[in-house]
Amino acid sequence: MRPLLRQVAAAPFRSKPCHELLRTRELDALLLRSSNAPISQPAMRRPTQLSRICNGCRQIRQYSSNAATTTIPLKEEVKERKAKKSDPLRILFCGSDEFSCASLEALHQEHVRNPALIQSIDVVVRPGKRTGRGNKIIQHPPIRDLATRLGLPIHERDTFTGWDMPPHTNLIIAVSFGLFVPPRLLRAAQYGGLNIHPSLLPDLRGPAPLQHALLAGRTHTGISLQTLDDRAFDHGLILARTPPLPIPSDTNYAALLAYVTPLAAELLVQGLRDGAHVPPLEEAAEHGHGLEESKSQGQEVIEVPGKPENLLHAPKITKQDRQLRVSNLPYLWRRYRALGPLWFWARDRQGVRRRVIVDRVAGEDATLSDVALTFTLPADTSPGSEFSLDEKQKKTLVLDAAAYAAASGVGPSVPRLVAFEQDDAATSVNGRGISETANSAEQTHLVLWFPEGDSGVCYLGPYRIEMLKVEGDKARPAARALKDFLVSVELSEIE
Incomplete structure (x- = not known):
């Protein structure tokens, strides 16, 4: 009976009580496969056994770690199980511009809606720059005003050297930040770091992917969710991508940015809900062919030297x-x-x-x-x-x-x-x-x-x-x- 209870405990229960799960086809099939003798009725439906099974269900966590008895969940249940394995997230968010503001606001909304997923958010901002006549006016990045309005803790940094994160931070998210997050901090965070990038990586790596997509005459762009690499910008593991997004023929940078910004925020939050940040990390295979045949259309293409696949680079605009x-x-x-x-x-x-x-x-x-x-x-x-x-x-x-x-x-x-x-x-x-x-x-x-x-x-x-x-x-x-x-x-x- 104990091996059978372990298999029952390992089954994905979701939120149903045990006596309801016993009436499902999946559990009936599981119990049938576990029995050596042919049984014509679904197993263990006798009232005398229900209390024993319910008692055994209190030990789900103990038994679910037994590799010999763990069952393979259905495909649609994989993401749900990953999300449940994530500890409550204490996020250190690093941002600057309007693109990153949309991601921060989406994370805050998810924090309010689902604090079991996002427990807290701290925000790192760059120092303001002096502008105007005599450099008397300090212009702060938009992310600072948003963090202040949302009542989030703010940390002003122009370098990470000698700085320690808030205690218990377990995930770093950097969006349009401009500073490289050092390996020391990535290792200290339980789930490392994530980044949202407005291109179908590995194409158009760099700080200006939307501008270079327009310069190259691309007809599509996209958004990628990647890990923060500890050696270089935009070289992390790609965890999710959007489908290719069409670029209207006469659109400009401002309009294209306004189009992809909410989609990027949505992809980031959905990635957290799906547990994309939870090990073992899985690389996204879909929508990985972002480079289009720009050359064949007589378009201005900027190639990366030494890259036979002709992926485009997106360096800073000067x-x-x-x-x-x-x-x-x-x-x-x-x-x-x-x-x-x-x-x-x-x-x-x-x-x-x-x-x-x-x-x-x-x-x-x-x-x-x-x-x-x-x-x-x-x-x-x-x-x-x-x-x-x-x-x-x-x-x-x-x-x-x-x-x-x-x-x-x-x-x-x-x-x-x-x-x-x-x-x-x-x-x-x-x-x-x-x-x-x-x-x-x-x-x-x-x-x-x-x-x-x-x-x-x-x-x-x-x-x-x-x-x-x-x-x-x-x-x-x-x-x-x-x-x-x-x-x-x-x-x-x-x-």
């Missing part, structure tokens, strides 16, 4: 990433949606080098994708001298003029050229920026088109540019902002 160059002009609309305002070096008609900021791009017209973006001309050594176009360039302008005239919403347009430079190094001579490009035999020019009926906007290839800003000045309609840079090209003379 000021230079926003600079327009000849190589990335064909992806201007995509780059603007990913990074916001862009900029380029230009020379006005007096030869002064100025930074021009592309403040607002309204979209692109696919029917104009073949028009010329730049011309390479002999260097203009004397301000105001005439440009010398070769026959191919003249023919190109005539064809492009016809394309703009036929394009819906554009109409007849006139071309203008702007001296365009893309090198970063420049010296100053008598107040003028002198660059390597200026001393070369050739000069690159942007080919801009201004619709005759719209004095404000201009087109660079298929891209409609509405607002520009010359550094040191305010944003103006494109035609007005560039009035000191434009050089005329008369189509009537070409024709």
Whole structure:
């Protein structure tokens, strides 16, 4: 009888009392398999045995650890059993921005709803940064304001060196934090650490996965729940992923971030409910092929050297990433949606080098994708001298003029050229920026088109540019902002 009671005790009881479980098919089958003699009725339904079984059920924890008698739960019961094995979580949450705020708020809601799962939450924030005139204003990260509103303990740290976690912390969760959680703290926490990352890892590892997904022209993204690795960012064990999430063709970074943020918070909380953090950890196998065929679609793909699988890396966005160059002009609309305002070096008609900021791009017209973006001309050594176009360039302008005239919403347009430079190094001579490009035999020019009926906007290839800003000045309609840079090209003379 005792071996039989052990099997009964090891069966997944959920919340039903013992005498109800005895009437289930699963237990009937279990008892039948445990008997050596054929039995035509479900075993142990006699009233004289019920009390003995109920007494034995008080020893469930003692018997359930016996490997020889533990049964394999049904597939849908695996996650439920894992969650029950988790001790109440005392979480140390590390965050900074709005993306991490959504995860913290979701964890707090789960703490209120289910304190047996999440017992407490402490929050680590980075110190505020001084901004404004004279650096008199301290701007704190959004996570601090949220933690204060929720009444959670706050720990302000810019380094973990020499710092100990709150006592009894058993799980660290870092979301958009920026500081590496050291192995010392990960080992001290019973369940180590977790992280939510807005990509289908291992693709797009790094601090800017959404921006680089847009830069690469991806049609899908996703979210991954991973462990915190003790050696490198975004190299932990992947515990769960969302299905691929479609990226609308004209979405920008802010809209994409708003779309994935609540989904990331949901994946994190669901992972805790499912016991994804409880050993033995299981790697997620589904949705692991995040890289799409960006190259085959003529898209700008940034490959990681030495990675034959061509996974993309997502490094931090810098000021230079926003600079327009000849190589990335064909992806201007995509780059603007990913990074916001862009900029380029230009020379006005007096030869002064100025930074021009592309403040607002309204979209692109696919029917104009073949028009010329730049011309390479002999260097203009004397301000105001005439440009010398070769026959191919003249023919190109005539064809492009016809394309703009036929394009819906554009109409007849006139071309203008702007001296365009893309090198970063420049010296100053008598107040003028002198660059390597200026001393070369050739000069690159942007080919801009201004619709005759719209004095404000201009087109660079298929891209409609509405607002520009010359550094040191305010944003103006494109035609007005560039009035000191434009050089005329008369189509009537070409024709």
